[in-house]
Amino acid sequence: MPPRPRSKYKGDKKKLVFALDIGTTFSGISYCRLIPGEIPEVNPVTQYPQQKDVSSDAKVPSIAYYDSKGKLCAIGAETSTSPIRNEARVKGWHKAQWSKLHLRPEELVKPGESVPPLPPGKTVEEIIADIMGYLYKCGRDYVEQSHQDGVPLKAFRDEDIHFILTHPNGWGGVQQARMRKAAIAAELIPDTPAGHSRITFTTEGESSLHFCLSGGLKVDYKERGGILIADAGGGTIDMSVYRRVKGGNFEEVTVPSCHFQGSIYVNVRAEEDFKSNDPRYADSIPLLVDQFERMKPEFKSKDSTYFLQFSSPGVNDPALGISGGQLEVPGASIAKYFGPSVACIVEGVKQQQKKSNIPIKFVFLVGGFSASGWLFEQVEKKLRALKITVKRLDRHGSKAVANGGVFFFLDRKVSSRVSRLTYGIEVDINYNPSDRSHLKRCKDVVTHPVSGRSVLPETFSTILKKNVKVKDLQEFSESYEQLSSTSAELQSIKCEILSYRGKAENPSWISSERDMYPVLCVVEADTSSVRRMKSYDDSGKAYYGIKFDIVLSLGLTELKAHIAYFDSVTGEKKKGEARVVFVDDVNTLQTAMDVDEDDTDGDPGRDSDHSFYCDE
Structure with a gap:
């Protein structure tokens, strides 16, 4: 092409x-x-x-x-x-x-x-x-x-x-x-x-798509079929399914997958096999693996025998297949080393097809691992039986990701992507005894320390669901309220964005599967200009509240967030910038959220006086 x-x-x-x-x-x-x-x-x-x-x-x-x-x-x-x-x-x-x-x-x-x-x-x-x-x-x-x-x-x-x-x-x-x-x-x-x-x-999947398009890949949107880009690299095998839409752009069809069965895992299996030989040659394992890595692209037949030079020509041990300082490795053994990686690609394609609402007609194999003739032949043969055509560009694409990254910047051919997870925040909702799902959790009802309301805590409010098609600049938002006994404490907000990883289609109750709601990031925003509302609890004590929207944008390749609110002076709806602090461990989260050291609720990343509300 x-x-x-x-x-x-x-x-x-x-x-x-x-x-x-x-x-x-x-x-x-x-x-x-x-x-x-x-x-x-x-x-x-x-x-x-x-x-x-x-x-x-x-x-x-x-x-x-x-x-x-x-x-x-x-x-x-x-x-x-x-x-x-x-x-x-x-x-x-x-x-x-x-x-x-x-x-x-x-x-x-x-x-x-x-x-x-x-x-x-x-x-x-x-x-x-x-x-x-x-x-x-x-x-x-x-x-x-x-x-x-x-x-x-x-x-x-x-x-x-x-x-x-x-x-x-x-x-x-x-x-x-x-x-x-x-x-x-x-x-x-x-x-x-x-x-x-x-x-x-x-x-890497999107970069590889742009690399293929730059090389002349043509897809007619009228065919109603999808193409799967399989980027087979050293560590990972990334799979992404796209279809052509009017105007020449592409849209992601399913949530992309990532599998750790790249080229290095063939080496890992070879090394494990070498280690099972006589321990006298244990010191030569690194050299054997290095020689295997050099020979691996040349592997073509399981019926042939391959030799790895690892010692001087005087070393001979017929029982272990060592002659002239070379280890004899049957092609059938090497085929077994490749086996799980081949199976991973084939099964990965099947899983993507199962999740896709259109048939996958073509698989484009790119990446350094795709240069292996054996890998390509085995994958092509197995997918041909499923009526899926497997192709490589004339260039095997070992530089698909780097070159494709630049083409991605220049062309931006993907106009929509599929949300990877369900995103939302933890909120309190007013207890409604006429709601059957609330009644089941009546034992969890608490009195909020600021408003005196009867609320159900640890409720999940969804902002964006998994498997939703998201366009580049499309935004998703929900409205929330935060309360405090003093107006000064509402100058800013810090809100945890949770990413639900369970199997429920409409997750609602965090306490039901706490481990499925890890904190993805913390959104920090200046709310000093947000209009304050003064209210009174049943005892006549005053408290204050602000209402705002948390707005997420995930259509691009990086999560963005901001808040929307009504200005306290002009009354106009405004967009406020927000800083997104990603959390990769408990210590980072504690720093980001300024958690009280005396917090004993068993979850150091959460504030026990959480006071975000979502009207239901």
């Missing part, structure tokens, strides 16, 4: 766009210079310091070495060189690899599953920051050396440089916040609102 022609850039000022793909095993960076009146070109960076093989499809290991004091000693392409590896072994440097997986959402970690530990004293944000800084420096150097057209790198001011950060489908606001923190530490952007606005997040 030939690449699509692109129009001249119509903007009135220069921009420089970098897309960073930090993979589990390999990373890359692509860029585009936007110059008024010129046709934009998207290019991958293909030259890195001490890189052995320079090609148009270059990428570098997502590996870094640190000394005992935590100082960065080597990173990226240089970690593949023999001198660096020898120095790391002699000096006892700590190796950081697969670091990206330490950012995984907890719910995606399977029991018993582990990843290589981080170097002592290093956080995952620090390591990701080092990789980001390395990629950005290499990207800047490449741009400066590759373009001698009178528009030097220094012509682009910092505020003209925009970054696209890609991440697996299964990641959300918490992981985005941690990646932004790493970008700030790497000095890609300053820690200011203007700096934050220079970062855009997108999923």
